[in-house]
């Protein structure tokens with residue numbers, strides 16, 4: 001049985017009525033994703049029929065549990081939402097279970113020819129192969145010309161903004177929307193982030209990754225920077241144990257990114273070599289925990305994960321989903337202090353996130369007023385970002 005969240009006084013975001021952001025994810029992104037997945041990989045008839053059934057269920061039906069024979073089904077057995085309409089359950093739970101059902105439909109966990117095949121790999125690979133990535137990697141050669149402070153800021157912000165373009169997001173906004181983003185930070189606690197790292201050195205940093213490819217590359221370069229500047233003696237990179245939310249980074253994606261770095265030139269290649277070495281001598285630790293794909297907020301994390309975060313000088317949470325899980329996917333007033341929403345967290349924690357869903361905390365009331373008076377979709381369009389730190 002799951003223990004209750006610390007945040008039960010705040011209502012969770014449910015998928016809800018048409019017109020809400022959460023509902024658009026279920027009504028538009030998930031059906032579109034099923035179509036993309038089936039176009040990207042030639043699945044056999046039985047898998048195609050399983051995808052048809054899933055599409056039918058999410059658009060017209062009620063939530064069905066995983067088959068008893070599905071590997072890991074016991075983890076999902078006691079959930080309270082089976083038999084309900086997809087629109088009536090918490091958004092966090094619905095999305096997570098959708099990805100688990102998609103993998104079940106494709107036999108991702110079943111011994112046989114489709115075991116371990118990542119249905120999102122074609123999208124992730126295409127993104128990583130893009131010329132834009134070459135440009136971003138060669139831009140790293142300008143780092144030596146910067147002051148140490150400018151270097152810190154550049155690498156932190158490139159990791160932050162790397163989160164703007166996850167593949168799930170592109171499904172409904174299109175490439176054009178990505179080009180003209182305004183780079184607006186709604187909260188910038190980056191000075192506190194560097195202070196926490198300076199005060200805690202030599203220490204271990206947990207970096208909870210989000211997306212693969214163009215986000216993971218700057219995350220890895222940041223990890224290298226933390227190691228080479230002595231801010232971290234080791235970096236624990238938390239990855240997803242299986243494909244999730246389209247573009248989330250797995251161990252396989254990390255290895256591909258390391259190759260992409262070492263295959264480049266200049267600073268990128270040197271960082272790639274150092275990171276390979278760091279994996280080899282235990283200073284860059286790749287970790288996957290089942291809870292990383294759980295449909296739950298972090299306040300319900302299991303003891304071993306809590307200990308991991310407690311032992312770190314700083315835990316850095318990347319991306320929108322990690323943010324939703326960190327503060328609970330709940331209806332917080334946007335001016336609720338970030339420290340209040342994350343009070344349960346076992347150590348200092350930082351969020352690096354572009355805003356791609358309704359939940360936000362820690363805004364100054366003047367900032368909130370300004371945002372509400374401007375572009376309607378500032379919470380969900382990825383045009384804004386934040387660096388928040390709780391010491």
Ligand SMILES: O=P(O)(O)OC[C@@]1(O)O[C@H](CO)[C@@H](O)[C@@H]1O
Nearest residue numbers: 025166168169319320321356357
């Ligand atoms: O965690 P990420 O990659 O930054 O964002 C995940 C995301 O695209 O998925 C959800 C909707 O599908 C939203 O929370 C968010 O927009």
